[in-house]
Amino acid sequence: MALLEVENLGVRFTRRDGPHVDVVQDVSFALDAGGTLGIVGESGSGKSQTVMALLGLLASNGQSSGHARLRGEDLLAMKPAALNRIRGDRIAMIFQDPMTSLNPFLTIERQMTEALQQHRGVTRQEARNRAIEALERVRIPDAARRIGRYPHEFSGGMRQRVLIAAALMMEPDVLIADEPTTALDVTVQAQILALLREMNRERGTAILLITHDMGVVAELCDDVMVMYASRAVEKARTAALFARPQHPYTAGLLGALPRLDAPVGATLSTIPGNPPMAGARTAGCAFAPRCAYAFERCHIQAPVLQAEGTRSRACHLPADIALQTASGVFA
Template sequence: MADNVLEVRDLSVTFELHDREVQAVREMDFSLRAGETLAVVGESGSGKSQAFLSIMGLLARNGRASGSAKIAGTELVGMRPRELDDIRGKDIAMIFQDPMTSLNPYMRIADQMVEVLVRHKNMNRKQALERSEEMLRTVHLPDAKRVIRAYPHELSGGQRQRVMIAMALLCEPKVLIADEPTTALDVTVQAQMLRLFKELTEQFNTALVMITHDLGVVAGLADNMMVMYAGRAVEKGTVEELFYSPRHPYTLGLLHSTPRVENKRKRLDPVKGQPPNLTHLPPGCSFNPRCAFRTEICIKDRPALIPRTDGRVSACHHDDAVKNTNEKVA
């Protein structure tokens, strides 16, 4: 088995507010191998983005991370900003949801891409320009010479997103984190982006983390999936396991609220209720106010994230009942 390129253990993220602290991420654990794709799914506010911003050292000033996040054995949590600058872009890179706010509107694409290669690869400008044009063609931007001379506002949303992917891959990082990268794109461009991610991870053997709330994005792209709720992972396993045999009621709810081609006549069943306020989490299981399987133990005791017989892990007192219910519905 290949060595893990990213190893995260007991990662927590806390934000200091004026009168209290809020724990946005609690005790996250996962590992990622080269060429592997992990999908991290959950509703807005579940802690998905904050977990990976902490790994990148990009938390807001009032946020702090604890635990461990190692890339190729190098600890990132607690690393000084200057040291992180040497790693970001070279070993680990992140693509954000809106490329218009991620790209500098006052700089041509060429200057933004060249800067990365001069900083991390010690290339001169001519070499960096050639490499940048080559990478733009790799992400299927046919008119690379025009694109590289353009400003961000002169490109379409799909073109800007491809530029962001090209910039992230310039130094062939070990890990690429994509935070809702298809949300602002139309359906046709979304499909193109997903095919591109799959192609590029295979070509560069890059480990990919896809942060999303859309299970449709996950199905054809990811190897493994981690479901987050109220700052905590509640189920982890292969995509096939979690899609066809979920063991947590929240995972089951997400699946039942996702349109499927084979069930186009079936009415969607959304997850009822609202995510909890992280400053006032309910006692016991955080999902219990929205859960159809809730019993007294769910209100009293928070379930641990434990291994199940089929190799995945889940945090539910009634995981067998969830499994049996899904089998009857299917």
Template structure:
């Protein structure tokens, strides 16, 4: 049985104007020690999918479907039951460390509280464990840094503190929401290497939420591409980069700079993401897709297997045709 199995996950938000359908029928599995990358533009439903599983939606949000962690549906648990799991067996690195860390509390207090709550440690034992974890994420002078406040640390240091906090209880699943946002490329590379090292040392499964396909290439084994609250394509990382089959995935890849080619302009995806308060009737990507036809406008494509059962896509256009077009364009 997979460590985490998500089936028909739906997330919607009630507003004064309309119901916003942020996530529509997401399905995926996560095995022990595996890394899954969830990719897509802002507003595609990546973060809300994870927040729904952890019971962290806004007060006007509602989730349905199943998110089975070791056979137990997270969506059906009470807040008290979720509190025993969150931060302990399931942990999350939030997107902005400056707003996620409490500016009024020292790093020590924010870290020891987790261990006192979930591991029943004394303050002294918790502090020793916290210092050890800060050292594990390569924060220099950890015994001194632990007494500082968030504003005294750089952005890279704050992100490392967030990672250390998430790993204090050695969780089985780590959700990382844009863990390298706003970091320069050097610090970004250090954080990604740190996640690889920690996964190797602790055997943690990782769900990485990102819009950066370069980050996915360096860390993930499986990838799920989302757009308009739906899964567009889902496969192993090597297949996604070698032969993407969905027009949206191809658009994302063509927007990336190429190291093997000099000159030329990046190709953007025209238009804007759909308004999920009033989603389109057919494929959510059809208004921006150069290959859209009448069936794309009228009917939502089902998520179908492309190569066995491990490669799925939601598109009316033949997969082989899209792969061929991408490969021919890539060699121009």
């Protein structure tokens, strides 16, 4: 049994001035103990709402459906108090902007030690020692002194490291990281990814990483799920997906990656056009207006996600077609 098993997850928001919108539809995936799964897709594709639903953190006009079992227990059916206990204990989270998870009015020490005291009944002194140790592990210099400081006294990259340290300390089963490096410069980004990898390899923490950046997926994830307009369009082992994408949208995302052999100053190819508005209904494939391969059937019938061996995709094209991107043909 997978550690986290998500089955037919849906997220629907009601709107005061119109019909409801489905921002996550029929999404299923599994994360094994010690595994690393990336969820990738453009902004607005439903990545964040997918994890917010798992954690019971949807906005008040949101409603989830389906199942999300952690060690067999359905998170979506849990009472808020029970889910609260799991969050920050068995599941830790880090977000793009660490300030959304840090309280500006409390010292780092207070914020790092509270969960440990609450969930694990550890004494204040012991919790402080463990927090300092965790800060040292993520290479915060002079941790014993810095732990008494407030979040605004840390840089963005340091704040992200503080959150990783806080997660490390709890030794969660799953770490959910939603665009953890998006706001950071490239060097700091690489350090944060290295820390996550270390947490996965050394402690066996399973990682669910959300990003719009295929490069970040390549760095960290063994498996990947590509989302487009609220649905999963391709799922595969990362190496297989990079070697040979089977969905035109995935090929487009890979074409937007910088390549080492590209001429200096070459612009990145991006997929022309924009994703549909949330809740927009089309008869055919949601990607058809932007797809260079679209044919008649694509405008009439929506493709469904179909498994073939270890991967799956939602596209009417034959699986063995060689997809072209600006940076080459994936044959």
